[in-house]
Amino acid sequence: MKYEMTGSSLLVHLSGDLDHQTSASLRTTIDKLLSLGGYSEVVFDLSNVTFIDSSGIGLILGRYKLLKSLNKTMNIKSPTPSVDKMLTVSGIYTIIRKI
């Protein structure tokens, strides 16, 4: 996982497969980063995510809830067509904006 800060926007690049095996450790890493603060908005760049199932959806949804509780905005950027299909089917876009 890589990240960069532009102004008050935190851009987090996720990569590889987001499934049950990878989600648990990724959650710890992301939450550690989010706990540092200093941003008002978080953007998850999914352009390098090769696969996602409902465990990965749970990871994204969990970060959304966490950020919402902190009064921060969360957006999703550049999912591949297959990841985009999964996000659509699971209803993620009804609560998280794709930019």
Place this chain on the structure above:
Amino acid sequence: MDSITLVIKAISENISLSRTLVAAYAARCNPSFEIINDVKTAVSEAVTNAVIHAYNGDFDKEVSINAHIIDNILSVSVTDCGVGIADVEKATQGFYTTRQDDECVGLGFTIMKTFMDTLEVKSTLGTGVSVIMTKRLSNGKCEE
């Protein structure tokens, strides 16, 4: 009749192996990239459920994955011998989950239903779960 069978220990490291194997098997019928990915996702959901829910974390237990193709239609079954599901109808409804951790959003069965053509879930309490899913891979003739 041709078929493949994979037996794995119920650990999360084997989930990606399982979905990749079934996807590679389905690829012989030249399905679209979207269909391959639908299959991969549905298999991932079924195997993940067996790993997470069936055995209360007993890594030594096994999950078996079987696949065959007849007339361009892929059939995949994922079977465990774990705790089973008391009420299958309830469990397969969207957003139903018995786990409160982040990664269980209760969408596994919904995804399997949406991404495959048919889904059958056989279970009774204490006898494990068998998930059988089918999907048409392509309209042309499959070179088997």
